[in-house]
Amino acid sequence: MTLRLRLVLGFMLVSAPAMLASAYVAATLISGAFEANVAQWLGETSRxxxxxxxxxxxxxxxxxxxxxxxxxxxxxxxxxxxxxxxxxxxxxxxxxxxxxxxxxxxxxxxxxxxxxxxxxxxxxxxxxxxxxxxxxxxxxxxxxxxxxxxxxxxxxxxxxxxxxxxxxxxxxxxxxxxxxxxxxxxxxxxxxxxxxxxxxxxxxxxxxxxxxxxxxxxxxxxxxxxxxxxxxxxxxxxxxxxxxxxxxxxxxxxxxxLAQLGRESLFLGIFIFGSVISIIAGLVISGLLARPLRDLTRGVRAIAAGDFRHRVDANRGGREIVELASGFNGMAEQLGTLHELENELRRRDRLSALGQAAMVIAHEVRNPLGIIKTSTEVVRKRTHLPPSEDRMLGYVIDEVRRIETLVRDFLDFAQPRPPVREPLALRSVIDRVADFAAPEFARRRIALRIQDDSDGAMINGDADQLHQACLNLVLNAMDAMPAGGQIHVTLTADAATAALTIRDEGPGVAENIRADIFNPFFTTKAKGSGLGLAKVQGVAAAHGGAASCDDVHGTGASFTMIFPLLRSGTAT
Structure with missing residues (x-):
């Protein structure tokens, strides 16, 4: 037996009583902390x-x-x-x-x-x-x-x-x-x-x-x-x-x-009593024991706050903690999936109700409106009325036309025609809008700035529907800048998609309504129908793409439409 081994054995014989006492104290403290963390997590789960x-x-x-x-x-x-x-x-x-x-x-x-x-x-x-x-x-x-x-x-x-x-x-x-x-x-x-x-x-x-x-x-x-x-x-x-x-x-x-915790506590107590290094090791081990429970607590709070993408590390802690973390991640994933399905179901229900409402409006309102309009125009043309009464009949005709436009918008949104697709350059969409709205830009003192980084990107789309969707975004940008300003249009493309972004210099979109702006009938305008952005999203989806809104502080609202890039041989 070597001297080194004899010294180790002698140290163990002398220090055994003290080490056992330290192990007992450490076990009591760690088990108490573990119990407190379990109680806290269970309380959070109950809440x-x-x-x-x-x-x-x-x-x-x-x-x-x-x-x-x-x-x-x-x-x-x-x-x-x-x-x-x-x-x-x-x-x-x-x-x-x-x-x-x-x-x-x-x-x-x-x-x-x-x-x-x-x-x-x-x-x-x-x-x-x-x-x-x-x-x-x-x-x-x-x-x-x-x-x-x-x-x-x-x-x-x-x-x-x-x-x-x-x-x-x-x-x-x-x-x-x-x-x-x-x-x-x-x-x-x-x-x-x-x-x-x-x-x-x-x-x-x-x-x-x-x-x-x-x-x-x-x-x-x-x-x-x-x-x-x-x-x-x-x-x-x-x-x-x-x-x-x-x-x-x-x-x-x-x-x-619990048995594993007792063995680790005994080991921890020996090193805490023996040297400063063991104190550091004890702190690390205690952290390893408590960290999975803290992660689970934060995960429960995140799920309760609606963040169903939050996950916890399922590779730390004992067997039961690992099992609990894995089960938590599975539960979070299922809750996220159910949340998405619920949102999609509600959206489809709203669209279905909209279709039914549009058909009822078309059946119950459109024909009487036509009769009112025609009768008013006949009376106005055949009867010599005082100017005040003639002006009142003009108001009636204008309001009937406005209601007819609203009914038509409802029907167009509820029963949109399928897009007639043909290959076209994404740049041509914004150029057509720029030419169409040029007089209005001049009247409102608004400048349109186009930055084309798309390298002539081609998409397969309906030119009229894309024109209307882009025009809706430009009109919204103009309304956001009553005192004038600049509208920035950016065209980009990558290997699979092409994107068109329209950004204004207005006050932007409040964060508390950003999730609702693409919903039908949601509007912040006094006379808006709430269908403009819903149509934009519908056109983007009909072309296999998507529409989204970003709001960068101090730079106004930014709306982006993304479309699949046209590849050779894919035009229909």
């Missing part, structure tokens, strides 16, 4: 779940308001049988609203999407929150809202909501170590309405239930379900302020993880 329920109730409140406005526009006789908007109720049911009901304050039901009973009786005041529903021989918990309105002088209540069941947070099931349960209070008895894992406990301890009923919002229990979980219990209250439901958000305990 995220609560936020999802609150947002579902708020969305139901908005839907109830829309239904109320639609019913106010219907004849009084339709209150007892709202057939004309029944298809809209069916559409709402198809996108996730499980219960829609319209009833009078005395309980008379005017419409219900399904037979149901409210555990505490039909609510008669406006509010949003949780409702305990009995339907189809089953007990449900519903996130919804009640809207009380007066329609033709008659008070009516509108109830809209979504079930909180196993399908509500289906994506979270991929996190095998995270258990989410929801219990509803029906007449003093708790009924399980949502579970992410089969075989989970279906009871809530009486002590927990009493504390939540007394007013506490969240309770962290480090040994829930007999020590199988670290969990947070949270209470949910109905529209009357009573405890309506209790949620259980639990992280499965792992003996393997």
């Amino acid at each position: 995220f779940f609560r936020l999802e329920v609150v947002e579902a109730a708020q969305e139901a409140r908005r839907v109830a308001g829309v239904i109320a406005r639609r019913m106010e526009s219907k004849p009084d006789a339709e209150l007892s049988a709202p057939r004309s908007i029944r298809h809209q109720f069916e559409l709402l049911s198809s996108v996730g609203y499980d219960l829609i009901a319209i009833y009078r304050p005395d309980g008379e039901m005017l419409y219900a999407s399904r037979p149901f009973q409210v555990a505490d009786g039909l609510p008669t005041t406006t509010g949003e929150g949780l409702f305990r529903i009995i339907a189809s021989d089953r007990r449900w918990l519903m996130a919804g809202a009640v809207q009380r309105v007066d329609i033709h002088g008659q008070p009516v209540n509108i109830l809209v909501g979504t079930w909180l069941d196993e399908s509500y947070l289906g994506g979270i099931k991929v996190v095998t170590s995270l258990d989410v349960r929801l219990f509803a209070d029906f007449g003093g008895q708790l009924a399980s309405v949502l579970r992410t894992h089969e075989g989970a406990s279906t009871t809530i301890p009486d002590a927990i239930r009493s504390r939540l009923a007394a007013g506490e919002n969240e309770i962290f229990v480090p040994d829930a379900d007999g020590g199988a979980y670290r969990a947070v219990y949270a209470g949910f209250r109905d529209v009357r302020g009573k405890l309506a439901a209790i949620s259980f958000i639990g992280l499965r305990s792992s003996e393997g993880l």
Whole structure:
């Protein structure tokens, strides 16, 4: 045995008691910090779940308001049988609203999407929150809202909501170590309405239930379900302020993880007691243990804020933490996909409703307008009227023409003709607009500056539709600069696409409305129809491209249309 080895053995024999004591202290401190981080993350997850329920109730409140406005526009006789908007109720049911009901304050039901009973009786005041529903021989918990309105002088209540069941947070099931349960209070008895894992406990301890009923919002229990979980219990209250439901958000305990933590703590304690280097190592190890949980906490906050692209590193921490991070990333991806599908579905619903509205307007308004216009012109030509009355008839004719233009715009947007494509240079589109708008540029003291970096890029498109889309953007730029200025047009191209960008020197587009400017009927102008930018986006999409808006501080609004570059042999 060498001297070096003997010194190592002697040091170990002398320092063993002190090292064991240090290991115990270190284990206590690290396990306490780990427990605090788990409690914090579970609390954030519980608040995220609560936020999802609150947002579902708020969305139901908005839907109830829309239904109320639609019913106010219907004849009084339709209150007892709202057939004309029944298809809209069916559409709402198809996108996730499980219960829609319209009833009078005395309980008379005017419409219900399904037979149901409210555990505490039909609510008669406006509010949003949780409702305990009995339907189809089953007990449900519903996130919804009640809207009380007066329609033709008659008070009516509108109830809209979504079930909180196993399908509500289906994506979270991929996190095998995270258990989410929801219990509803029906007449003093708790009924399980949502579970992410089969075989989970279906009871809530009486002590927990009493504390939540007394007013506490969240309770962290480090040994829930007999020590199988670290969990947070949270209470949910109905529209009357009573405890309506209790949620259980639990992280499965792992003996393997705790044993690993104990060995690392022992190693950490030996080096903390032995040298300054071990202190640095302990700090690094502690950081490695806490960092995955902090990453998960930040991820939950990001998802709650609507950033579904946020991901956490799934390669750090113990086995359970890695599994939890992987499950979180999968859940975030699914939530992002569902969010995109929901936005697309809403957009298609709006466009479908627009088409129906345009057809109704064309059928009900266009013919009477033609009769009014023709009759007014005949009266004006055949009758010698005083100047004041002749001027009034002129106003009538001008307004009828304006309404005819609006109807035509509706029809053009709702039923656009397919583009007649032919090869054309992208530069020719802006040149045609420049020639057409030259007199207006001079009148408004506006200069058009064109920077062509497209190298003669060719696209396959409809010249008239592209001219109209580009003209809409130029007109918007002119309206943004009432005192004059410059409109900058930039043409660029790469290996696959060609882009046309129009930028003004106006105040720009406010960030809070930037996501809505391409929606039909959205406008900030006093006399605008709200279809200009929607048509721009429609033309770009019809040509296989896209339209977008950028707003650089201090340089005005910038709109870009991108189109596929024409390749030889692809013209149609």
